[in-house]
Amino acid sequence: MMSIRVGGVCDPGSTRINKTGGWRTFRPVYDYDKCVKCKLCELLCPDMSVLEREDGYFQFDYDFCKGCGICANECPKGAISMVLEEK
Amino acid sequence: MNFLFKSGHRGCAGCCDAMVAKFTLMAAGENCIVVSPTGCLEVMTTPYPESAWGVPWIHSLFENAASVASGIEAALKAMGKDDTKVVAIGGDGGTIDIGMRAISGAFERGHDITYVCIDNEAYMNTGVQRSGATPYDASTTTSPAGAISFGNKRPKKDMPAIMAAHGAPYIATTSLGYPKDMIKKIKKAIDVEGPTYIHAHAPCTTGWGFDSSKTVEVAKLAVQTGLWPLYEMENGEITSVKKIGKQKKPVEDYLKMQRRFKHLFTKEGGDEELKKIQAIADENIVKFGLE
Amino acid sequence: MAVIRDLNKDKMDVVEGSYAVAHSVKVCKPNVISAYPITPQTHIVEDLSQFIADGEIPNCEYINVESEFSALSALVGSSAVGARCYSATTSQGLELMHEVLFNVSGMRLPIVMTIANRAVSAPINIWNDQQDSISQRDTGWIQLYAEDLQEASDMHAQAYKIAEDKDVMLPVMACMDGFILSHVYEPLVLLEQDLVDEYLPPYEPEYKLDPKNPMTFGSFADPECYTEFRYLQQKAMDNALGKVEEAANDFYKTFGRYYGGLIDEYETEDAEIILMAMGSVIGTIKETIDKLRAKGVKVGLLKVRAFRPFPVEAIRNAIKNAKVVVAIDKNISLGLNEGALFTETKASLYNTSIDVPVIGRMIGHGGRDIPLSTIEKIIDDAVNVMKSGISVESQYADLKEELL
Ligand SMILES: Cc1ncc(C[n+]2csc(CCOP(=O)(O)OP(=O)(O)O)c2C)c(N)n1
Ligand code: SF4
Ligand code: SF4
Ligand SMILES: [Mg+2]
Numbered sequence: 002m003m004s005i006r007v008g009g010v011c012d013p014g015s016t017r018i019n020k021t022g023g024w025r026t027f028r029p030v031y032d033y034d035k036c037v038k039c040k041l042c043e044l045l046c047p048d049m050s051v052l053e054r055e056d057g058y059f060q061f062d063y064d065f066c067k068g069c070g071i072c073a074n075e076c077p078k079g080a081i082s083m084v085l086e087e088k
Numbered sequence: 089m090n091f092l093f094k095s096g097h098r099g100c101a102g103c104c105d106a107m108v109a110k111f112t113l114m115a116a117g118e119n120c121i122v123v124s125p126t127g128c129l130e131v132m133t134t135p136y137p138e139s140a141w142g143v144p145w146i147h148s149l150f151e152n153a154a155s156v157a158s159g160i161e162a163a164l165k166a167m168g169k170d171d172t173k174v175v176a177i178g179g180d181g182g183t184i185d186i187g188m189r190a191i192s193g194a195f196e197r198g199h200d201i202t203y204v205c206i207d208n209e210a211y212m213n214t215g216v217q218r219s220g221a222t223p224y225d226a227s228t229t230t231s232p233a234g235a236i237s238f239g240n241k242r243p244k245k246d247m248p249a250i251m252a253a254h255g256a257p258y259i260a261t262t263s264l265g266y267p268k269d270m271i272k273k274i275k276k277a278i279d280v281e282g283p284t285y286i287h288a289h290a291p292c293t294t295g296w297g298f299d300s301s302k303t304v305e306v307a308k309l310a311v312q313t314g315l316w317p318l319y320e321m322e323n324g325e326i327t328s329v330k331k332i333g334k335q336k337k338p339v340e341d342y343l344k345m346q347r348r349f350k351h352l353f354t355k356e357g358g359d360e361e362l363k364k365i366q367a368i369a370d371e372n373i374v375k376f377g378l379e
Numbered sequence: 380m381a382v383i384r385d386l387n388k389d390k391m392d393v394v395e396g397s398y399a400v401a402h403s404v405k406v407c408k409p410n411v412i413s414a415y416p417i418t419p420q421t422h423i424v425e426d427l428s429q430f431i432a433d434g435e436i437p438n439c440e441y442i443n444v445e446s447e448f449s450a451l452s453a454l455v456g457s458s459a460v461g462a463r464c465y466s467a468t469t470s471q472g473l474e475l476m477h478e479v480l481f482n483v484s485g486m487r488l489p490i491v492m493t494i495a496n497r498a499v500s501a502p503i504n505i506w507n508d509q510q511d512s513i514s515q516r517d518t519g520w521i522q523l524y525a526e527d528l529q530e531a532s533d534m535h536a537q538a539y540k541i542a543e544d545k546d547v548m549l550p551v552m553a554c555m556d557g558f559i560l561s562h563v564y565e566p567l568v569l570l571e572q573d574l575v576d577e578y579l580p581p582y583e584p585e586y587k588l589d590p591k592n593p594m595t596f597g598s599f600a601d602p603e604c605y606t607e608f609r610y611l612q613q614k615a616m617d618n619a620l621g622k623v624e625e626a627a628n629d630f631y632k633t634f635g636r637y638y639g640g641l642i643d644e645y646e647t648e649d650a651e652i653i654l655m656a657m658g659s660v661i662g663t664i665k666e667t668i669d670k671l672r673a674k675g676v677k678v679g680l681l682k683v684r685a686f687r688p689f690p691v692e693a694i695r696n697a698i699k700n701a702k703v704v705v706a707i708d709k710n711i712s713l714g715l716n717e718g719a720l721f722t723e724t725k726a727s728l729y730n731t732s733i734d735v736p737v738i739g740r741m742i743g744h745g746g747r748d749i750p751l752s753t754i755e756k757i758i759d760d761a762v763n764v765m766k767s768g769i770s771v772e773s774q775y776a777d778l779k780e781e782l783l
Binding site for chain 1: 487545548585593596
Binding site for chain 2: 410411413438439440442443444445446448449452453454455456457458459460461462464478479482486588589590592593594595596597598599600601604
């Protein structure tokens with residue numbers, strides 16, 4: 002840990018060293034045939050773990066995805082399924 | 089999209105506080121300063137030396153976020169930097185209970201700030217104790233259902249009305265069930281000059297007892313049953329409501345998804361209680377013209 | 380160096396103590412003032428409000444908060460943005476701020492706050508003692524105590540200089556006895572703007588809330604690092620020891636006035652008896668000393684200006700050759716029956732080779748008048764200690780037995 006600066010200020014976005022992906026029990030997986038690029042999953046993810054790809058589809062950031070399942074539950078096209086994480 | 093609220097925070101999977109924070113920063117943009125009171129959001133986003141905030145952010149105490157925001161606004165004004173927006177965002181406890189004096193003072197003084205209350209209907213950070221925002225009959229750790237109790241005995245404190253009585257130029261209720269509506273309203277609140285208030289209904293997977301994937305679904309049901317009406321108030325007048333019309337659902341649909349209301353379906357006398365809760369929803373529907 | 384005053388009569392105005400303090404704050408150019416009225420602090424904030432209303436403090440906002448809790452909380456935000464901040468309070472107001480006091484010092488925000496010292500309730504009492512600020516001794520604020528109006532007024536410029544020093548970065552309470560100093564009119568020199576500008580550089584913190592460099596303030600510290608946060612606060616207090624002296628010396632160079640740094644001494648050189656005290660009672664003690672010196676009593680005074688950081692070394696040096704020391708306190712730790720200056724002075728001598736008997740005498744609580752006779756009585760006690768040792772270690776010296 003770096004030495005404490007006056008008042009103990011922290012740098013912006015520094016939680017990104019904490020990879021919360023390890024919390025997952027289920028992992029979300031896309032079925033790109035069903036996805037209509039509505040962006041709802043990207044909007045809803047509480048962990049900012051839905052990343053846009055160059056082709057406009059999305060991919061999961063498994064470093065941080067906690068596997069909450071909101072994206073899968075809300076996807077209007079059923080394009081996301083939750084599969085048991087194999088550890 | 090590059091979100092200003094960052095990954096790596098310690099919120100539970102499916103955390104409502106994280107979602108409201110994310111949406112608030114989407115609405116606020118980079119040129120803002122954010123204040124949070126003590127609570128889940130604060131603890132989970134800033135374990136020293138880390139921070140999930142991509143904007144300048146400060147936490148002082150549990151009951152003073154609105155006062156801290158006042159001071160930031162005044163300082164920015166004094167130093168000629170008042171293009172920077174000031175946003176407070178914190179829990180129902182820190183806002184409508186222990187923070188009441190502070191928010192009342194800040195709104196009465198007319199500071200140009202936006203306050204976003206994340207209403208997850210209890211003190212989650214300390215283990216799901218009852219707050220003034222806990223709904224009727226919810227079982228919490230300090231208002232537990234038991235042999236002679238159906239849980240919390242009082243209805244929710246009507247905070248938006250209290251803020252309206254302060255003469256706030258813009259107030260809106262929002263819900264995690266309607267994220268785009270939430271972002272739009274927060275943005276509007278920030279753009280309106282003067283003290284503006286957003287009350288965000290935010291189902292907590294851990295405290296309410298539902299699967300982490302259901303945060304948005306549960307939130308939607310609160311709106312669709314009439315238990316959480318969505319409206320905007322400008323200068324004390326209601327200027328828009330979200331009609332529920334054909335979508336209207338019985339309160340059971342909402343309540344049965346949550347562990348905190350389980351006793352209503354298992355305990356003798358629960359039927360009568362459900363009727364009382366339905367009556368609360370029906371009153372809202374009439375009062376706000378939701379149909 | 381003893382107390383040195385600028386005696387240029389042309390430069391003197393007859394003003395109320397509160398006005399002098401308000402004027403000092405004005406010339407220190409604060410950006411945000413946030414306060415809540417409470418007797419006997421009111422005149423200070425009223426005068427500042429008038430300055431604002433008259434446009435005399437540019438680039439400054441006055442926040443009319445709804446409580447002392449918010450007065451200081453608002454300044455947490457203001458100071459974190461990089462504003463120079465001011466508040467004033469006393470007694471109930473200060474106690475209401477208790478939680479925020481720790482927060483301000485922990486976040487290392489160099490806020491300056493005047494305390495117009497007053498007794499605490501119950502029973503409610505608006506008059507002077509120092510129980511209010513002494514009860515906040517562990518909140519991490521530097522505490523300076525003024526002897527008279529001129530010192531109280533001048534102390535505010537020094538307070539900002541100390542607080543904002545990058546090796547300190549701690550808040551300061553500038554304590555002045557309520558009514559006795561706040562409500563009295565005396566001729567004094569009001570701080571000159573040009574000299575203050577020379578003495579006090581603008582406040583430029585290393586870190587502030589700024590969208591261009593979006594830092595996080597007020598994070599959550601776990602057992603892995605909390606101790607180090609506290610250690611660094613103590614280290615800043617250690618640094619403040621030297622900075623209090625430096626601020627007083629620099630002030631002397633610029634303004635020609637000096638009241639001591641951490642401490643000041645009066646007739647201590649050959650003194651057998653040394654009285655220790657803080658605040659306006661110093662004047663009464665000096666008068667008593669003059670009277671008794673004329674009769675050949677070898678008595679002197681150690682004025683404690685800084686109670687936090689507690690000037691252990693300076694006190695040891697000042698009293699090491701005395702035959703008896705009396706610490707005079709306008710506060711009491713209930714359950715210990717001692718005033719804070721007494722307890723802490725005793726503690727400063729333990730584990731040293733200095734072997735001076737120290738007794739404690741509490742006086743002037745809730746505004747009880749302190750005539751010379753009270754001080755003389757205390758000196759009598761000290762004489763008896765010299766003759767026959769300590770009989771009563773600590774007690775009230777002005778108790779009315781008939782009310783008990
Ligand atoms: C003065 C004070 N009292 C109590 C607490 C303990 N405390 C910390 S957070 C909290 C509850 C927070 O509830 P809420 O504001 O609703 O936020 P949530 O955690 O539910 O998001 C409590 C009671 C405190 N930190 N300070
Ligand atoms: S499962 Fe949850 S955390 Fe993972 S990508 Fe979907 S919404 Fe985000
Ligand atoms: S308890 Fe609720 S509010 Fe707190 S982190 Fe978990 S989901 Fe979020
Ligand atoms: Mg809550």
